[in-house]
Amino acid sequence: MVNVKKLLRDIVEKYPSSAVVMMELPTESYFDVNIATVKFLIDREFEGIYISFHRPFKNILSLFEQHRIDTNKLFFIDTATALSKGTGEENPRCIYISKSVDIDELIGAIYITLPKLKGRGRFIFIDSITTIAIYKPLSESMRFSEFLIRIVRKNEVENVIFNVARDLVQKKFIRDIALRVDKVISVAE
Amino acid sequence: MDVKKQEVGHEEIFEEVNRTKTHQGHENLYESSSTGVKGLDKLLGGGFPKGSVVLLAGSSGSGKTIFSFQWLFEGVKNGENGIYITVTEPLFKTLKNLEVMNFYDRNAIEREKLKIIDIREIYEDEGFNLERIINFIEEQVRQNNARRLCIDSITAIAYNLDNKAKIRKFIFELGKVIATLGCTTVLTSEVVDRDRYSVYNVEEFISDAIIKLAQIRIGDELQRVMRIVKIRGRGCRSDDLYFKISGQGIRVFPKLDISLNYKSSTERVSTGNEALDDLLSGGIFRGSSTLIAGPTGTGKSLLSMQFIIEGLERGEPCLYAGFEESRDQLIRNAKGFGWDLEKYEKNGLLTLRCVYPREKHIEEHLADMGHIVEGRKINRCVIDSLSAIENSFPEENFTDFVIRVNGYLKMQNVTTFFTSAATSLIGSRRLTENHISTIADNIIMLKHVEMQGELGLVINIIKARGSSHSKRLIEYRITDKGIAIGQCLYGYEGIIGGMTRKTGDTVEDKLESEFEKFIGSETESVFPSLKSEGFSKENIFACIDKLIKKEILKKNNGIELKEDVKKIMR
Amino acid sequence: MIDAKKLENELNNIPDGWIVLLETSVENVLEVSLVVMKFMSNNNYTGIVLSASRPYQNLIKLYKQNGIDTEKIFIIDCVSESYGGNLEESNNVQYIESVSALTSISISIDKVIGLIRGGKFLFIDSITTMLIHNEPGVFVRFIHSVMTRLRTREITGIIVSLSETDREIRAEIMQLCDRIINYKP
Numbered sequence: 001m002v003n004v005k006k007l008l009r010d011i012v013e014k015y016p017s018s019a020v021v022m023m024e025l026p027t028e029s030y031f032d033v034n035i036a037t038v039k040f041l042i043d044r045e046f047e048g049i050y051i052s053f054h055r056p057f058k059n060i061l062s063l064f065e066q067h068r069i070d071t072n073k074l075f076f077i078d079t080a081t082a083l084s085k086g087t088g089e090e091n092p093r094c095i096y097i098s099k100s101v102d103i104d105e106l107i108g109a110i111y112i113t114l115p116k117l118k119g120r121g122r123f124i125f126i127d128s129i130t131t132i133a134i135y136k137p138l139s140e141s142m143r144f145s146e147f148l149i150r151i152v153r154k155n156e157v158e159n160v161i162f163n164v165a166r167d168l169v170q171k172k173f174i175r176d177i178a179l180r181v182d183k184v185i186s187v188a189e
Numbered sequence: 190m191d192v193k194k195q196e197v198g199h200e201e202i203f204e205e206v207n208r209t210k211t212h213q214g215h216e217n218l219y220e221s222s223s224t225g226v227k228g229l230d231k232l233l234g235g236g237f238p239k240g241s242v243v244l245l246a247g248s249s250g251s252g253k254t255i256f257s258f259q260w261l262f263e264g265v266k267n268g269e270n271g272i273y274i275t276v277t278e279p280l281f282k283t284l285k286n287l288e289v290m291n292f293y294d295r296n297a298i299e300r301e302k303l304k305i306i307d308i309r310e311i312y313e314d315e316g317f318n319l320e321r322i323i324n325f326i327e328e329q330v331r332q333n334n335a336r337r338l339c340i341d342s343i344t345a346i347a348y349n350l351d352n353k354a355k356i357r358k359f360i361f362e363l364g365k366v367i368a369t370l371g372c373t374t375v376l377t378s379e380v381v382d383r384d385r386y387s388v389y390n391v392e393e394f395i396s397d398a399i400i401k402l403a404q405i406r407i408g409d410e411l412q413r414v415m416r417i418v419k420i421r422g423r424g425c426r427s428d429d430l431y432f433k434i435s436g437q438g439i440r441v442f443p444k445l446d447i448s449l450n451y452k453s454s455t456e457r458v459s460t461g462n463e464a465l466d467d468l469l470s471g472g473i474f475r476g477s478s479t480l481i482a483g484p485t486g487t488g489k490s491l492l493s494m495q496f497i498i499e500g501l502e503r504g505e506p507c508l509y510a511g512f513e514e515s516r517d518q519l520i521r522n523a524k525g526f527g528w529d530l531e532k533y534e535k536n537g538l539l540t541l542r543c544v545y546p547r548e549k550h551i552e553e554h555l556a557d558m559g560h561i562v563e564g565r566k567i568n569r570c571v572i573d574s575l576s577a578i579e580n581s582f583p584e585e586n587f588t589d590f591v592i593r594v595n596g597y598l599k600m601q602n603v604t605t606f607f608t609s610a611a612t613s614l615i616g617s618r619r620l621t622e623n624h625i626s627t628i629a630d631n632i633i634m635l636k637h638v639e640m641q642g643e644l645g646l647v648i649n650i651i652k653a654r655g656s657s658h659s660k661r662l663i664e665y666r667i668t669d670k671g672i673a674i675g676q677c678l679y680g681y682e683g684i685i686g687g688m689t690r691k692t693g694d695t696v697e698d699k700l701e702s703e704f705e706k707f708i709g710s711e712t713e714s715v716f717p718s719l720k721s722e723g724f725s726k727e728n729i730f731a732c733i734d735k736l737i738k739k740e741i742l743k744k745n746n747g748i749e750l751k752e753d754v755k756k757i758m759r
Numbered sequence: 760m761i762d763a764k765k766l767e768n769e770l771n772n773i774p775d776g777w778i779v780l781l782e783t784s785v786e787n788v789l790e791v792s793l794v795v796m797k798f799m800s801n802n803n804y805t806g807i808v809l810s811a812s813r814p815y816q817n818l819i820k821l822y823k824q825n826g827i828d829t830e831k832i833f834i835i836d837c838v839s840e841s842y843g844g845n846l847e848e849s850n851n852v853q854y855i856e857s858v859s860a861l862t863s864i865s866i867s868i869d870k871v872i873g874l875i876r877g878g879k880f881l882f883i884d885s886i887t888t889m890l891i892h893n894e895p896g897v898f899v900r901f902i903h904s905v906m907t908r909l910r911t912r913e914i915t916g917i918i919v920s921l922s923e924t925d926r927e928i929r930a931e932i933m934q935l936c937d938r939i940i941n942y943k944p
Contacts, residue, residue, distance in 0.1 A: 027930045028939045054903070054935050059776065059910045063937075084907035128934050134900050138295055139284035146281060167930035172299045176280065179310065 004036040007185050012044065012121075012159075020152045020160045020181040022174075026188070027165040033187060034127055034163055039069050041159070047073045047119030049110060053101075053131035056081040057094045075113045077106065083135075101135045103144050114156055123159040124148065129177070130168050138173055145177045222337065222373040225263025225292060226256065228441035228556070229415075232430070233398075234423045239336075240371045241421070242364065242395055244343075246378040246386040247402030252413065252434050253377040256402070257339040258287055259438045260375060265297040269336035272329055273305045276345040280307050292438050304333055308346070317349040319359050323366050330370050338367070342377040344388045357391045364395030386418060397421040405429075408583060412550065415441060431552040442552035445559050447596030451476075453655075458569075458604055461499030462492065464674035464725065465633075468650055468659040473631055475568075476602040477654070478595050480625055482609045483635030487646060488667050489608040490514075492633075493571040494523055495671045496606050501533045505568035508561055508603075510554075511543040512577035519543065526671055540565060546581035551590050554578075558594065562601050570603045575625065576610040595628050630654040640664075640681070648674060666723065676700075676724045676758060699757045700724060707750050711741055729754050761787055761942070763794045769940045770798050775878070776913035777937040778906050782920050784943075791942055792884055793825045795917060800831040804878040804915075807833050807871050809864065811888040814839040815852045833875065835867050858892040861901045868905060872914065880915040881905070887921040890928060899931045906935050 025033045057078040079097040081088040088096045095109040133141045148160045221235030230236045247253050261271040287293045297303045347356045367374045387393050399418035404411045414429040432441040457472035466472040481489045500507045523530045533539035579587045598605045632651040648665050650658045661677040676696035704712040722728045736742035783791045815836040833851045841857040853867050909916045
């Protein structure tokens with residue numbers, strides 16, 4: 001696998017103030033690249049919001065700790081727990097979103113969390129944007145990505161990163177996002 | 190051309206021209222781009238002519254975007270890729286409004302069989318550049334092999350140009366490029382005025398077709414109307430077409446076409462009441478229309494029901510279009526007379542359409558009925574009642590409705606009963622001004638009359654086109670078997686006015702005299718029970734037969750009495 | 760003939776609660792499935808098998824023939840009832856009316872998880888077969904929901920996918936997984 005750290009370093013250097021980045025990943029490496037991306041940013045003293053549609057908060061926490069990612073630099077928005085009909089343990093670093101994956105609720109959670117980010121740089125990481133499209137109509141997925149791009153343009157965060165499995169980049173709203181982002185990085189096998 | 194071709198008719202020359210054009214890569218003139226809008230394609234001769242430019246004009250909220258998308262999604266269904274270019278709202282908002290529509294196909298959007306583009310992104314950073322926009326559109330059409338293109342709206346794009354000359358240039362250039370692409374194109378135009386179709390007065394000139402959408406106030410309601418202003422190369426009607434927007438998208442209700450060019454049958458059909466048939470010299474002509482007029486409680490619906498039952502028992506498909514009672518109420522009421530409407534409805538012979546007039550637009554009512562009549566090959570129809578419709582719509586709409594529904598049903602050879610709560614024909618403004626009385630072939634009047642301290646019922650045949658008919662005023666009763674027609678009201682006058690006066694011997698008096706003549710004092714016991722059964726010929730003759738059997742009356746006298754009864758009852 | 764050792768090595772490193780996608784070919788899928796089942800049951804895990812390919816009777820026979828302890832197996836059989844097969848009653852089987860009855864399958868999985876004590880794992884054989892009978896969007900939602908529930912309870916999930924699976928669906932599901940094992944002999 002191509003050195004993801006090098007790719008990310010290039011972005012951070014090229015776009016010091018703000019960037020919306022889409023990374024097209026080999027489908028098989030999706031999980032590993034996600035971990036590598038978050039680790040890279042945390043190691044550079046960024047603080048971020050990790051929006052998880054796949055993994056419950058409890059699960060991510062142990063995963064990140066296994067990979068030695070400082071979870072104190074992260075705030076989590078967990079939609080997965082409710083989707084699995086579970087209830088999450090209360091934690092000041094996590095907001096749980098209700099089962100309906102309400103976009104307004106998600107946007108509200110981001111607005112609540114943004115002021116808490118104090119690092120050298122701030123980022124939002126979405127795992128994964130295509131999962132919204134499983135649960136919501138296309139218009140809501142597009143509305144959410146539009147919102148994310150706007151908050152970067154308004155300098156409320158420095159980076160928004162969309163990691164997308166290569167086989168999913170042909171999806172309509174992914175292509176639309178690709179047109180709007182600052183950089184699309186294609187990660188080779 | 191060889192000699193044979195020189196002799197050919199006009200059609201073959203035209204085909205020759207067409208074949209040449211097709212060979213050169215142009216769209217066949219006669220091919221159409223189906224709109225997907227129910228009711229519209231037929232009016233357009235199949236749809237928009239392929240390769241044409243259609244100007245879709247209307248104010249905000251008139252339905253331009255929904256129409257455009259309905260057309261585009263229809264194209265995807267037919268294997269034609271489409272492009273929708275917006276300038277007016279963010280894509281997610283456009284999609285949100287569409288996602289509730291039945292025609293929306295998420296897969297078509299995902300796979301970009303229908304590509305939606307926000308063109309503002311092209312010029313947001315670098316400023317509006319006429320050439321860039323046109324090149325971009327051309328590129329998108331070619332890249333996506335699009336056969337349908339919508340620009341929503343041409344007004345908003347042109348607005349970015351700072352003077353009229355540039356606007357005109359842009360629109361003409363765009364028109365040229367679109368024409369070369371051969372892609373059927375819809376340009377939406379934002380206009381407020383009813384009689385305008387374009388903002389810059391140029392858009393109309395590059396368009397092969399113009400459709401105007403508007404909302405007009407009728408009474409306290411806003412109604413949506415569409416007008417096909419022009420469509421090059423095809424004739425089209427120019428009146429306003431009512432349309433509706435729902436979860437199914439846009440649906441147009443074209444006016445039912447009527448003409449006087451229909452055949453008239455000489456076959457007579459029964460009204461369902463034998464006595465009434467006698468008054469009508471054997472029934473009414475098939476395909477004729479009959480108006481049953483009378484105030485409430487006179488049995489109009491009941492007579493209509495008998496007419497329908499008669500048809501059902503003969504295996505004729507029937508339509509009962511009720512505007513006052515619910516389906517359940519009709520079924521319940523019919524059961525009271527021993528008629529099982531549900532049975533016929535289940536086997537498909539009877540269609541009960543019960544809708545309050547106000548629930549739908551008048552054109553929708555007509556379209557629904559037309560659909561049922563043609564789909565189920567209806568033979569008999571009852572419209573109960575015209576008064577309910579009259580009270581719900583403006584007068585001119587109502588008159589138009591009556592003329593068209595009557596004309597249409599006659600064209601379809603459907604024998605029809607209309608009921609109306611008109612109270613009087615003589616001096617009645619309502620009937621004559623609404624032309625019902627002139628368009629109906631037969632008119633049967635039902636009235637309440639005051640008679641000998643009781644409220645009675647009287648039936649009279651005012652008119653029966655093409656047929657002789659009884660002109661007598663005849664009393665009738667509503668029984669548990671339906672309408673029972675009794676005897677003529679001889680010996681009374683003032684019936685039409687509602688206040689009767691006895692002036693001479695009535696039929697009852699005459700009958701009583703005859704019985705007294707033949708059976709003497711026995712009349713005192715026989716006559717009251719005969720009266721309670723009703724003075725129909727059948728009842729009287731049955732009574733006479735009983736008297737003969739009991740030897741109260743001799744056979745010869747019985748025959749003579751019967752003859753006398755016939756004369757009285759004539 | 761597959762390299763069982765190679766496969767077992769891959770499976771050995773999977774922590775509890777991980778979701779694994781096991782990709783293989785049509786020719787190898789049966790053998791691969793048997794290796795997985797044997798390995799997991801030998802390591803004291805009770806397997807909940809969601810079978811969209813083989814009926815209960817057939818599976819039990821295969822497991823017995825291959826020395827797999829069938830006391831450590833519970834089968835959710837989506838095949839027998841829809842094909843009118845014989846529904847043998849047993850403590851370790853639940854019959855589902857069809858492969859497309861996703862709600863019933865989901866409820867059944869929850870129920871069975873609740874019944875089994877100790878280490879357990881869910882084995883889905885196979886998503887490729889299930890996709891034939893289900894609309895893709897709905898199916899991905901189902902898998903997402905099931906997998907997320909497994910994660911919450913720290914139960915391992917092993918999903919079998921054949922190489923013919925539609926690439927987009929495969930990608931959606933791969934995003935859910937913690938490890939991809941692409942088995943080629």
